[in-house]
Amino acid sequence: MILKALKLPIHSGRFVVVLNELDAVEIGVMEGDRLKVKFGKNSVYTTVQLTKEVVPPGSLGLSNIVASELKVLDDSSVEVHPTSKPKSVDYIKEKMKGRKLSSEELRAIIYDIVNNKLNEVEITSFVLGCMLKGMDFDEIEAMTRVMIESGERLYFDRGIVVNKHSIGGVPGNKISLLIVPIVASSGLIIPKTASRAITSASGTADTMEVLANVNLSVDEIKEICEKVNGVIAWGGSTNIAPADDKIIRIEHPLSIDPRPQLLASVMAKKGAVGAKYVVMDIPVGEGAKIESAEVAKSLANDFIELAKRLGIEMAAAITYGGQPIGRTIGPALEAHEALKALENRSGPASLVEKSLGIAGILFEISGIASNGYEMARNIFESGKAHEKFLQIIEAQGGKIFRSEDVPIGDKKYTITSSVEGAVVSVHNKTLVKIARAAGAPKDKGAGVYLHKKKGDVVKRGDPIITIYSEKDWKLDKAVEVARKEKPIIISGMVLEVVRRGVVL
DSSP states (O other): EEEEEEEEEOOSSEEEEEEEHHHHHTTOTTTEEEEEEEEEEEEEEEEEEEEESSOOTTEEEEEEHHHHHHHHOTTEEEEEEEOOOOOHHHHHHHHHHHHHHHHHHHHHHHHHHHTTTTTTTHHHHHHHHHHOOOOOOHHHHHHHHHHHHTSSSOOOOOOSBBEEOOOOOSSSSOOOHHHHHHHHTTTTTTTEEEESSSOOOOOOHHHHHHSSSOOOOOOHHHHHHHHHHHEEEGGGGOSSSSSHHHHHHHHHTTOOOHHHHHHHHHHHHHHHTSSSSSEEEESTTTSSBBOOHHHHHHHHHHHHHHHTTTOOOEEEEEOOOOOOOOOOSSSHHHHHHHHHHHTOOOHHHHHHHHHHHHHHHHHHHHOOOOHHHHHHHHHHHHTTTHHHHHHHHHHTTTTSSSSSGGGSSSSSEEEOOOOOOOEEOOOHHHHHHHHTTTTTTSSSSSSSSSSSTTTOOTTTEEEEEEEEEHHHHHHHHHHHHHHHOEEEEEETTOOOOOTTEEEE
């Protein structure tokens, strides 16, 4: 059937079309059925929604992503064909029953996810099936390999390719901005693809974007790495392991991160960029994603096992995640802190020591140093890492090369202590909540600066945190959150007053 294209203001990642009920009867489809939509040489698989009035008979409403994929204009003629559920839906049902899936069955599922042949309900069923029924390492390996092969890959003609990854969960984790230039200065190649914030105040890509362009293609990543040995790019601008982004979109609203998908997601991206040596950072502590050392060790062993199967040598670093890394949370504040540490060849111990430690492990497992930490420290303190980072910023089209030029939000408010004592607790999640209320990560200049961290002595009137924002009303909102939820606990503080059963 031929219909007129009508772009609708539906801005989401869903491949949805809206069809008038009269046309649906003519075509023989119902709500939730599939349509293959063609425009010229382009075609996409979509899910049908029905309407009586929004889209007139003879037209097909397209979500923004469908219109973009088809490269179609309003009133263009598109061809639509009903299509049946793919065979992979049956495999998903089998996984939900607890059956082990074969490599070919997993290949069918992943390719159907990539090609948008599965809708959100079916992908959700797959994710939940894997989480509730589990996957053995044969399945996880097979899923990882097909995630790699279904997207773009990086190949280098020279050099040793290494990488690092953190499972996240700790605010202020800007260590990649130090590790990448330290490692690149050694002659190793480190194509770091990073994520943007989903629930945090800043992802590594958000932080690097303050200084340089992170929306790089695979060809651009390769070209920059061949020139300066390192890059920090947003993984979403590439087509590396494309099934991963679609699966993450399903997991986020459910606040789940099933181990099979976590393992496959991370290792598919490392395998796709050609990494032969990888360090996995697993933060542990109160308020981190993982609060138990035993769980962290179990996850580390799983990563190492999967890496071995993929021909990658991996070491896992179990690190402290009970409070932020460095003193800043938010894109511009973190970029400023990282760049300043490189300029001064010193900085907060939690930032510098963690960066040197992980870079050192990469040096040791790749075989270029017996004492990797000392090699990393020498590169950092010599200024070579700073020089290399400036080269990376320039290669990525950046225009900010000095920490003093990083634009921080011009609205700020400092919360001071009303008591004397010592900091006994720092609440990661509350600090992130404050930074996001201030506007981060969308407003790059928004965030939180910590004047005091766990163990620091505090006098009455000392600054505790400073909140930065780009808008007055967002600053007011962030201050309200901070006063209500108390991100920093000092010994001797009155946390709340209860009178006659009522909290005052």
